[in-house]
Amino acid sequence: MKSYVALIEKTLIHNVKMKSKNPFEPIKVLHTPREWECLGVGNYAAVFLHHSNKDWVVKIYARNLEGLEKEAEVYQRMGHHPAYSQLVYKGENFLVLKRLKGITLYNAVAKGVRIPEQVIIDINQALDYARSQGLTPVDVHGKNVMMNDGKGYIVDISDFYKEKEDEKWNDIVKAYYKFYRKTLYKFPVKIPLFVLDLVRHSYRIYTYIKKKSFH
Numbered sequence: 001m002k003s004y005v006a007l008i009e010k011t012l013i014h015n016v017k018m019k020s021k022n023p024f025e026p027i028k029v030l031h032t033p034r035e036w037e038c039l040g041v042g043n044y045a046a047v048f049l050h051h052s053n054k055d056w057v058v059k060i061y062a063r064n065l066e067g068l069e070k071e072a073e074v075y076q077r078m079g080h081h082p083a084y085s086q087l088v089y090k091g092e093n094f095l096v097l098k099r100l101k102g103i104t105l106y107n108a109v110a111k112g113v114r115i116p117e118q119v120i121i122d123i124n125q126a127l128d129y130a131r132s133q134g135l136t137p138v139d140v141h142g143k144n145v146m147m148n149d150g151k152g153y154i155v156d157i158s159d160f161y162k163e164k165e166d167e168k169w170n171d172i173v174k175a176y177y178k179f180y181r182k183t184l185y186k187f188p189v190k191i192p193l194f195v196l197d198l199v200r201h202s203y204r205i206y207t208y209i210k211k212k213s214f215h
């Protein structure tokens with residue numbers, strides 16, 4: 001543990017370059033030090049994995065350091081549950097968390113990877129467990145939940161200290177049963193949706209320009 005923290009401070013914290021424009025946009029990682037890999041970014045933090053330790057990740061806060069304290073408290077109140085990560089260590093501007101494997105549901109949709117119903121069931125159960133611990137599921141959206149081997153996980157619980165739940169996860173569950181099961185689940189598309197839109201638009205513009213220039 002001690003040597004891992006020393007490694008973080010020496011090779012990651014001092015060399016990483018991150019930019020945070022505003023709280024509504026994801027952090028930008030401008031430079032990832034050698035031997036580290038950036039696993040993902042959120043609006044507050046970026047998460048890194050060192051190639052010598054695939055069990056833990058480092059979540060560096062680029063802004064909102066009170067958020068770091070709150071997240072650490074939430075992990076303490078959560079106790080142990082298989083669908084959540086665990087807090088391993090709290091630093092000044094970073095947390096060491098247990099690594100969760102797999103992909104976010106957002107990326108699953110973008111990559112056309114099928115999301116089994118069990119993933120939704122697991123996450124629902126895990127959120128109930130959080131409620132039983134007196135926590136409040138907030139900000140549970142596609143980039144904060146993951147799946148691996150057909151099981152669901154919640155990767156970001158930093159807002160679970162709040163008092164009032166939001167509708168984000170409910171909306172995803174609704175979309176899953178009303179839309180996803182009938183469409184993408186049956187016919188997974190491998191191309192990201194936004195790319196499809198882009199292609200469709202550029203194709204239209206392209207054909208429009210072509211038509212114009214030939215007549």
Ligand SMILES: Nc1ncnc2c1ncn2[C@@H]1O[C@H](COP(=O)(O)OP(=O)(O)O)[C@@H](O)[C@H]1O
Pocket residue numbers: 039040041042043044045046047057059085097098099100101104143144155156157158
């Ligand atoms: N414990 C973890 N194991 C693996 N990947 C993680 C873990 N925590 C976060 N990530 C990845 O990093 C991304 C950003 O982390 P997150 O905790 O959501 O940051 P933020 O609080 O800024 O939203 C996530 O969407 C996920 O892809």
Ligand SMILES: [Mg+2]
Pocket residue numbers: 041042043143144156
């Ligand atoms: Mg997040």
